[in-house]
Amino acid sequence: MRLAWLLATAQRFAPHLGMGIVLVVATDWLTPFDRGLWGVATILGASALLLLSRASTIRITDWDAARAAERGLRARDTLTTALEFADSEDSVHQLIQRRADRLTADSTPAQAIPIHADRHRLRQLAITATLALLIGVLPPLGSSPALSSDIEAALEAEAAQIQKIAEAVADSDLETAEEIVTELERLAEELRGAQTLEEALQSLEDAETRLSQRIDPAFLSQKTAVQGLARDLALRPLADGAPLDASSQLEELADGLEGLSEHELAAIQDRLEDLAGAQAAGNPALSSQLSEAARAMGAGNLSGAARSLQQAADGQQSGLSGTRGQQALAETQRALEGARARLSDPRTSTSGQGQGQGDQEGQGGEGSGGGQGLGAGQGQGQGQGGAGGQPQQGGGSGQISGVAPGAGGASGQGGQGTVGGSQSEGYGTGVETANVFDPVDLGNVSDIIQVGIDGGAGEGQIVGKGEAPTRSGQSVVPYARVLPQYLNQAADALGELQLPPSMRGIVQTYFDLLADEAR
Amino acid sequence: MSKLEHADLEHYSGVAARIESAVGQRIAGQPDLIRQTLVGLLAEGHVLLEGVPGLGKTELVKAFSEAVGVQFSRVQFTPDLMPADIVGTQVLEEDESGRRRFAYRAGPVFTNLLLADEINRATPKTQAALLEAMQERHVTVAGETRALPRPFLVLATQNPIELEGTYPLPEAQLDRFMFKVTVNPPRAEVLEEILRRTTTGSVPEVPLAADIETIRSMIAMTPQLPVATHLLQYVSRIIEATHPDGDTATPPVKRYVRWGSSPRGAQSIVLAAKSAALIDGRPHVTAEDIRWAAPAALRHRLVLGYEATAEGVRSDAIIDELIHSVPEPRPDIRGAP
Numbered sequence: 130m131r132l133a134w135l136l137a138t139a140q141r142f143a144p145h146l147g148m149g150i151v152l153v154v155a156t157d158w159l160t161p162f163d164r165g166l167w168g169v170a171t172i173l174g175a176s177a178l179l180l181l182s183r184a185s186t187i188r189i190t191d192w193d194a195a196r197a198a199e200r201g202l203r204a205r206d207t208l209t210t211a212l213e214f215a216d217s218e219d220s221v222h223q224l225i226q227r228r229a230d231r232l233t234a235d236s237t238p239a240q241a242i243p244i245h246a247d248r249h250r251l252r253q254l255a256i257t258a259t260l261a262l263l264i265g266v267l268p269p270l271g272s273s274p275a276l277s278s279d280i281e282a283a284l285e286a287e288a289a290q291i292q293k294i295a296e297a298v299a300d301s302d303l304e305t306a307e308e309i310v311t312e313l314e315r316l317a318e319e320l321r322g323a324q325t326l327e328e329a330l331q332s333l334e335d336a337e338t339r340l341s342q343r344i345d346p347a348f349l350s351q352k353t354a355v356q357g358l359a360r361d362l363a364l365r366p367l368a369d370g371a372p373l374d375a376s377s378q379l380e381e382l383a384d385g386l387e388g389l390s391e392h393e394l395a396a397i398q399d400r401l402e403d404l405a406g407a408q409a410a411g412n413p414a415l416s417s418q419l420s421e422a423a424r425a426m427g428a429g430n431l432s433g434a435a436r437s438l439q440q441a442a443d444g445q446q447s448g449l450s451g452t453r454g455q456q457a458l459a460e461t462q463r464a465l466e467g468a469r470a471r472l473s474d475p476r477t478s479t480s481g482q483g484q485g486q487g488d489q490e491g492q493g494g495e496g497s498g499g500g501q502g503l504g505a506g507q508g509q510g511q512g513q514g515g516a517g518g519q520p521q522q523g524g525g526s527g528q529i530s531g532v533a534p535g536a537g538g539a540s541g542q543g544g545q546g547t548v549g550g551s552q553s554e555g556y557g558t559g560v561e562t563a564n565v566f567d568p569v570d571l572g573n574v575s576d577i578i579q580v581g582i583d584g585g586a587g588e589g590q591i592v593g594k595g596e597a598p599t600r601s602g603q604s605v606v607p608y609a610r611v612l613p614q615y616l617n618q619a620a621d622a623l624g625e626l627q628l629p630p631s632m633r634g635i636v637q638t639y640f641d642l643l644a645d646e647a648r
Numbered sequence: 649m650s651k652l653e654h655a656d657l658e659h660y661s662g663v664a665a666r667i668e669s670a671v672g673q674r675i676a677g678q679p680d681l682i683r684q685t686l687v688g689l690l691a692e693g694h695v696l697l698e699g700v701p702g703l704g705k706t707e708l709v710k711a712f713s714e715a716v717g718v719q720f721s722r723v724q725f726t727p728d729l730m731p732a733d734i735v736g737t738q739v740l741e742e743d744e745s746g747r748r749r750f751a752y753r754a755g756p757v758f759t760n761l762l763l764a765d766e767i768n769r770a771t772p773k774t775q776a777a778l779l780e781a782m783q784e785r786h787v788t789v790a791g792e793t794r795a796l797p798r799p800f801l802v803l804a805t806q807n808p809i810e811l812e813g814t815y816p817l818p819e820a821q822l823d824r825f826m827f828k829v830t831v832n833p834p835r836a837e838v839l840e841e842i843l844r845r846t847t848t849g850s851v852p853e854v855p856l857a858a859d860i861e862t863i864r865s866m867i868a869m870t871p872q873l874p875v876a877t878h879l880l881q882y883v884s885r886i887i888e889a890t891h892p893d894g895d896t897a898t899p900p901v902k903r904y905v906r907w908g909s910s911p912r913g914a915q916s917i918v919l920a921a922k923s924a925a926l927i928d929g930r931p932h933v934t935a936e937d938i939r940w941a942a943p944a945a946l947r948h949r950l951v952l953g954y955e956a957t958a959e960g961v962r963s964d965a966i967i968d969e970l971i972h973s974v975p976e977p978r979p980d981i982r983g984a985p
Contacts (some may be wrong), residue, residue: 196977205934210876214932221652221874222929 130194133242135184139245146176147257154264198241204232243311284329287468305454309461312336333469340462348455353620354411354639355448379442383435400427410637415444617638652872660866661929666857667715674705674711674854684829684944691919692867693826694782694802703831707807709763714854718760718862720857725770731777735787757781760797764804768814772896779821799867819951826950873922875933878977881919883938885974887914900966904956909949916945935976943967
């Protein structure tokens, strides 16, 4: 009787329960409420508990049982009437009792109280369950669509790319290598496990944010200063035959001060003061050390000057190392930004390829290529050198994707030819392209700038072109967002171009002012 | 304590079956009509037969009187029919000694089975005289009350389509009838059987199925059958649901019914259900007996309003809906199997 009651009641309320589940699932689907599964489990669990509890405690009287059995045995009120008229002395009552006994004599409880399947209600339950299932498998309304095979492949490609970057960074001796690798590996894992495109994009954005928080705000100034000093000293060494490395030059100078003539000391002093001036904005500590060395030299305090030069050498070394680490963070952030842009709007993603070719005597080519637009850039360089009149081929190629909206950077190291008197031939790509967003004239067709690379004297060939916001559209890149990118590029350019330190200071000050505005 | 025995039950159902069979030899294709009339006879409740002329109403009553061997009278109700024509009157008589005195001459009401043909054609005064006899089972003439013979059963007929020159029975008087039975036109195959029986120049004989004493004992047995409380509750709920102001009234009742059934309607249902159970040979009443008896017991007890008349809604449709709406008594457990 209890089991029959339980099943009958369950069937009775099944359609309502189904509708409740549909409502929960629909709410989950239509609104930000994302506990649909939890809600369904709660409803089912609570209903089952309530039903079992009620079935075990419900009071079933004899009359209830008789009434239920009358339906099963088709006894038509015989049992309930017999129950009511149980007077054994009344002849009619006895007749009723005998009739009831006859009806129940050969009956089993299962026959008396059969368990019926209410087809109508079960059909309703099936419909609501199907509806709930259909809504459940649909992606949430207003969110990213479910991962299609294309998006899944794109996510896998991005994850693989990020994994490669992580491996490359892990092989480097960067100070920030460990944290970048950890971040990238975690990101690659998240991308592979993302259930929706939105989730993947959120992971990318979070990783970008974390990386950007690790970038020193003064990084660009430091980079300009450090690279400027290195460039200056490479172009105009402090002494003839000095090594190219700025730090080594300063160390060598510190060690060799005693052997310099007064004229040479005076020239070095002037030079150090110039260098100190160029470093004042980006690296005040180094500037101060160089000024101190110059002053000590002027005062004839060579040992003091040597100490200051040694400190400057250490500072430059340390600055270089730090700058490279920060540069790696910034590049990684840009790479993630590019990945996010590609994933958010795959239709605008194009691939570009830059290839340059150049000839140079005695030195292998160096090539780099830049991707354009939102696509992946690919650069390839090839160099060939010869020695002793016999051409020798130095092989080497680099390929790395530089990805960022509107810009891509890549570099490949070509083969290094043997320096010699013989004629050698090298091929080096000499093209780096980037889209330039004009913060004033928004939406113009992107310009492509070509920056020559020392390694190759040849002309570059642009074989790809990216897309940038058009005049009729709106700029999609906020000014504050692109500024660091251009600051970085400007810093790179200043390091590459042969500009006097004073001119570099002007450019740097200009960007510092822009940065202040942006902040 | 009832005195019914198993043999009594068998006897009751056996005699009833014989009566039905006997009447059925004259009346073709109307088993439910015969059953309802028989139930009226055995529950001693008057029956109003409604149907167009020529459907065999009068023949039915005659067949019954022949089958049960009781006295039978027929009164054709007309507008000039007087109460005395029904209940009898006093006439001045002179005895052997020459003395004159008023002597009572009994009317046709003093019979066991009275056929009141076209009862709605008589004036209300005459109708009232008959209806008093129906209710009280006695008549009073010149200050003297005279009991009617038992059993006393009035089978009245009325034509539902000829309203001109008729005096529709007031609700209070309709209430005296236990059943109002609608006589419907026969189906083609039944009509064929009627033609076969009635066009050969001889009328089928109705054999005697029971004598008057047997009928009296069966009438006495009927009320003794017990009815379970939940079935009495069921009847009460049905009656309650016929009242438009009641909480359990169905929407059609609320809309079309002006007045619901009286308690006499409930009594009629229960008595008819008892008789039906006994005819079936059962020692107790079932809900199905109640559902069977309810339409005939209620259709003349519902006073329909103007909307029902305007929309052509008949009481049968309302009762049918009502019976399906009022739930049978069930265990107090929701969802009980």
